[in-house]
Amino acid sequence: MSHEYIIFEVINGIPLTLLSSPGIFSKKELDLGTRILLENIKVAENGTVADVGCGYGPIGIYLALKNPNLKVYMVDVNYIAIKLAKKNAKLNGVENRTIIVKSDIFDNIPIDVKFTAIYSNPPLSKGVDFLKKLEAEAYDRLVEKGFIQLIAYKGEENIEKIFSKRFKIESIKRKKGYSLITIVKD
DSSP, rough: OOOOOEEEEEEETEEEEEEEEETSSSSSOHHHHHHHHHHHHOSSSSSEEEHHHHTTHHHHHHHHHHHHEEEEEEEOHHHHHHHHHHHHHHHOOOOOOEEEEEEEEETTTTTOOOOEEEEEEGGGGGHHHHHHHHHHHHHHHEEEEEEEEESSSOOOHHHHHHHTTTTEEEEEEEEEEEEEEEEEOO
């Protein structure tokens, strides 16, 4: 890559070193939505989790560092993001517990992979279509009582409307214009 940025963060005592580059969301610093999600994250106790729309990897890498018992799938449609996420997993020493795949949500993830939790800072540019696809695919991918955590700047109502048909909205925490929504498979 021609130009990379280095982002240093410490979230809840966990140090993160992340490489980013032009053409990637929030390339020079951790965006506020991701920061709020990580500072308030409900970390699964065990099993396999997914970071959907992982970008350069802050959520998935944080989860792998926070709980060594987790296996973390990180997916994104952007090839550059996937390359950076792989570099960042190695840089943070979690490459053995992360599976990083170029995928539109779960399209390229084996059908038998089930998740304890799914995390996402949904891409605003994809809007409601992304949320509908995530809801459609997440239900069968989550174990019973599995959960989803989403951070949203706008569109809290859309998330509630889309997910409340088959899921239970467990909690909504609002901070600095963002909504952290925890959704449980009942």
